[in-house]
Amino acid sequence: MLKPLPPPPLPPKRQLTLDEISDNAAAERAFWREYADEREYWLAVAFAESMQDA
Amino acid sequence: MKIEGIDVKDANHKIVLNITKDDVKAGSLKKANSCAAAKALCRQEGCEAAKVHMSRAYIKKGGKWLRFGVPMALRNEVLAFDRGGKFEPGEYTLVPLQPTVRLGADRRHVYEKAARKAKDRRKNHASQGKLKKAYHVVSGVRARMVDEWWK
Secondary structure, eight states, rough: OOOOOOOOOOOOOOOHHHHHHHTTTTHHHHHHHHHHGGGHHHHHHHHHHHHHHO | EETTEEEEEEOSSSSEEOOHHHHHHHOOOOOOTSSHHHHHHHHHHSSSEEEEEESSSEETTEEEEEEOOOOOOHHHHHHHTTTTTTOOOOEEEEEEOOGGGGGTTTGGGHHHHHHHHHHHHHHHHHHHOOOOOOOOOOOOOOOOOHHHHOO
């Protein structure tokens, strides 16, 4: 009986550029990690901007 | 989004802005396109024009506008400056925006949903005779970008 093929190796992890991740959760997390000190400020700005659009 | 008929794109890089005493001297009060920060941006980045609002900054370069986030430190300086105070020269970092608030972002609804909920909540409170929670509007400063659109 044939043995099943082993799964292909995972691609090596690398740092994504902001262009590549601009629309995914990893970029969002990276932003909040980088600006953790000003989290309340950036949330308030985003919220205020939404209120203007609404 | 367009400014003066020209497309606006979200920036993907930071700008470490060095605002000098000369920029502060040359800057105009309550003018998003000629305040100390806008002057510094034009000088440092060699852009055709710059607009620095309370929470967003725009630079016109290569036939398009690039949008950045204004950090709290710079917002505080702008606020003080527009109200007749002194703008403190120094380094301020303009940041690329998080994906959820970028122009045309799929996940922008996260904040928009929260804004709609807050609006509904206030409406319901008003209809039930409850006290409406007042929110603070910063006055005595430069016009917001949305105000400019309605001109």
